[in-house]
Amino acid sequence: MTAADSEKTINTIQAVNMALDDAMAGNRDVILLGEDIADPQAGGVLGVTQGLSTKYGQSRVRSTPISEQAIIGAAIGAAMVGMRPVAEIMLMNFTAVAMDMIVNHAAKLRFMSGGQTHVPLTIRTMTGAGFGNGGQHSDYLEAWFAHTAGIKVVAPSSPADAYGLLLSCIDDDDPCLFIENLPTYWATGPAPERGQRIPLGKAHVMRHGTDVTLISYSRAVNDCADAAAQLAMEGIDVELIDLRTVAPFDQSTIIESVAKTGRAVIVHEALRNFGVGAEIAACISEHLHGQLKHRVLRMGAPQCPVPFSKVLENAFLPDKNAIAQTVRSSMGIAT
Amino acid sequence: MTAAQTPDRSVLLDIYRRATAVKQNDERFRAVIKSGRVTATYYSPRGQDLIPSAVSVCLTDRDYICTIYRGIHDMIARGVPLKLLWAEIAGKATGTCKGKGGAMHITHPPSGIMVTTGVVGSSMPIANGLALASQIRNEKRVTVAYFGDGASNIGAFHEALNMAAIWKLPVVFVCQNNQYGEHTKYEIATSAKRISDRAFGYQIPGVTVDGNDALAMHAAAKTAIDRARGGDGPTLIEAMTFRFYGHVYGDADKYMEKGEKEAAMARDPVVRFRNWLIQEGHATDEDLKRMESAIEKEIDAAVEFAISSPEPDIGELRRDVFATEQLS
Numbered sequence: 001m002t003a004a005d006s007e008k009t010i011n012t013i014q015a016v017n018m019a020l021d022d023a024m025a026g027n028r029d030v031i032l033l034g035e036d037i038a039d040p041q042a043g044g045v046l047g048v049t050q051g052l053s054t055k056y057g058q059s060r061v062r063s064t065p066i067s068e069q070a071i072i073g074a075a076i077g078a079a080m081v082g083m084r085p086v087a088e089i090m091l092m093n094f095t096a097v098a099m100d101m102i103v104n105h106a107a108k109l110r111f112m113s114g115g116q117t118h119v120p121l122t123i124r125t126m127t128g129a130g131f132g133n134g135g136q137h138s139d140y141l142e143a144w145f146a147h148t149a150g151i152k153v154v155a156p157s158s159p160a161d162a163y164g165l166l167l168s169c170i171d172d173d174d175p176c177l178f179i180e181n182l183p184t185y186w187a188t189g190p191a192p193e194r195g196q197r198i199p200l201g202k203a204h205v206m207r208h209g210t211d212v213t214l215i216s217y218s219r220a221v222n223d224c225a226d227a228a229a230q231l232a233m234e235g236i237d238v239e240l241i242d243l244r245t246v247a248p249f250d251q252s253t254i255i256e257s258v259a260k261t262g263r264a265v266i267v268h269e270a271l272r273n274f275g276v277g278a279e280i281a282a283c284i285s286e287h288l289h290g291q292l293k294h295r296v297l298r299m300g301a302p303q304c305p306v307p308f309s310k311v312l313e314n315a316f317l318p319d320k321n322a323i324a325q326t327v328r329s330s331m332g333i334a335t
Numbered sequence: 336m337t338a339a340q341t342p343d344r345s346v347l348l349d350i351y352r353r354a355t356a357v358k359q360n361d362e363r364f365r366a367v368i369k370s371g372r373v374t375a376t377y378y379s380p381r382g383q384d385l386i387p388s389a390v391s392v393c394l395t396d397r398d399y400i401c402t403i404y405r406g407i408h409d410m411i412a413r414g415v416p417l418k419l420l421w422a423e424i425a426g427k428a429t430g431t432c433k434g435k436g437g438a439m440h441i442t443h444p445p446s447g448i449m450v451t452t453g454v455v456g457s458s459m460p461i462a463n464g465l466a467l468a469s470q471i472r473n474e475k476r477v478t479v480a481y482f483g484d485g486a487s488n489i490g491a492f493h494e495a496l497n498m499a500a501i502w503k504l505p506v507v508f509v510c511q512n513n514q515y516g517e518h519t520k521y522e523i524a525t526s527a528k529r530i531s532d533r534a535f536g537y538q539i540p541g542v543t544v545d546g547n548d549a550l551a552m553h554a555a556a557k558t559a560i561d562r563a564r565g566g567d568g569p570t571l572i573e574a575m576t577f578r579f580y581g582h583v584y585g586d587a588d589k590y591m592e593k594g595e596k597e598a599a600m601a602r603d604p605v606v607r608f609r610n611w612l613i614q615e616g617h618a619t620d621e622d623l624k625r626m627e628s629a630i631e632k633e634i635d636a637a638v639e640f641a642i643s644s645p646e647p648d649i650g651e652l653r654r655d656v657f658a659t660e661q662l663s
Contacts, residue, residue, distance in 0.1 A: 069460050070460050077450075078467050081465055081469075248661075
């Protein structure tokens with residue numbers, strides 16, 4: 001990395017665009033499918049794919065009808081014969097429309113064919129509460145997919161991670177669901193090193209600490225980082241783990257960390273009940289029962305659809321103060 | 336037999352060889368299930384034998400097929416080795432899919448069988464993707480998507496036809512209209528008089544053909560496949576037919592009109608085609624008996640192979656979930 005690179009910052013829209021650009025430049029089999037993604041349609045509703053159809057042609061960067069089943073079906077078929085499609089499902093809630101294609105087909109064809117076929121498909125989708133988009137445009141549905149054998153679920157928390165993880169998803173020989181957080185699309189972070197992949201299935205220890213392990217992914221990682229900084233000033237030394245890949249998740253990094261700290265708090269934006277946090281809590285309990293200094297705590301949204309009103313939406317989202325409070329209680333500090 | 340142009344004798348005999356393989360295999364399969372030597376839920380394709388046989392002789396080895404759970408005739412007509420097919424249906428390690436797919440999910444890329452889906456309507460969106468890859472790479476491969484009349488009522492059908500039409504994909508949609516979606520008669524569930532009428536909504540050619548007439552079916556398939564290969568886009572073929580053994584083999588057929596099935600069976604398309612071949616001097620009874628007896632021997636070997644093959648290793652549960660084996 002040059003000095004100029006290290007000082008440069010980019011946002012997630014730019015990072016995703018750059019990853020797609022680099023993937024397409026490096027491999028003719030990479031094609032993009034999605035609603036409005038070509039330049040005559042403005043390169044996507046938020047311009048994430050801007051410039052790519054002009055550079056690579058509309059044969060490889062295809063605006064599609066609003067037909068989620070047909071989009072994923074076409075991507076599956078092309079992937080089975082060696083292409084590397086990146087299909088965009090504009091918003092994560094719309095994956096529900098294509099669930100048969102994703103769950104019954106993309107995820108299962110390798111197994112059901114006894115390994116004769118496989119589906120190197122990346123599905124990009126954006127989501128997240130905070131923009132007042134209400135109940136059908138904002139859900140985090142990663143647990144649905146994490147509960148399906150045969151698909152990987154990846155959720156970056158920064159522009160640089162989005163770049164490196166997306167390249168790895170496109171390289172991967174299995175279907176990957178890549179979740180982008182919409183409300184933080186424009187937040188900037190350090191630019192990635194061009195071409196640098198971030199491995200799937202490996203968590204990132206963002207902050208080393210000895211008192212409590214804080215585990216999160218996607219946007220909520222930022223709230224956890226803020227909470228950890230606040231707690232440090234109070235003398236609580238947090239180890240912060242960004243899963244990066246939600247499924248299959250990096251058990252060994254989590255177990256190693258919690259074995260050291262004896263305390264774990266899991267935070268996600270998705271509903272708390274039946275969420276990814278429950279699986280991680282169970283995993284910690286299975287491995288470290290008897291060694292824990294406090295029961296595992298998990299935080300997630302209340303069991304209701306994403307609300308519209310700003311007051312309700314703010315209450316629905318993870319909050320750095322609430323996270324800090326939960327960490328304090330795992331330390332046995334009374335509130 | 337009604338087609339204007341009769342194909343060459345070798346093509347006619349090739350269609351018959353495939354169709355009689357479907358028929359003979361079905362007869363044996365039902366007998367073996369009854370005997371209890373193989374346990375399987377069986378969606379018999381008997382009665383629809385000629386459709387994929389006439390389609391398959393128009394395809395090259397490089398073309399792709401997506402089919403559905405009632406698809407064993409599509410696979411046999413396409414040339415999936417019977418041994419591998421039987422072993423898969425018996426759930427054995429030697430099957431096409433190592434016993435991990437089963438009858439509803441037979442896959443055999445060497446024969447071009449890329450996907451067999453157990454979900455009504457799902458063959459079509461994926462067929463589009465295979466066709467898209469061929470189009471982008473200019474490979475001139477054609478993809479055939481088979482499905483039933485019931486599938487034309489599900490959203491995936493409409494999404495797939497629209498996308499294939501706007502992108503002129505080299506795909507042929509072959510609807511085998513056996514007049515029942517599961518237990519429900521066609522007109523109770525379907526607003527269109529003919530499924531081929533639905534092609535008009537997507538501005539692509541739609542044709543209804545007697546799928547039990549080898550010559551008519553061959554002519555329709557050849558036109559559509561040539562059109563797709565030539566870059567002129569998709570066609571919807573509605574091949575009229577009838578299934579002899581209900582939705583699932585063993586169902587009581589109580590949902591059918593009395594005599595309907597018997598009337599269809601009395602007009603067995605494979606038997607009629609056989610008689611026609613002899614009448615028209617394309618083959619003698621002895622020629623066809625020789626062919627049938629060779630197929631019978633192949634089926635004998637396939638059954639024996641399936642029954643004597645080993646069960647899959649329990650470790651297969653962790654394999655083929657992802658490219659690398661799962662640890663837990």
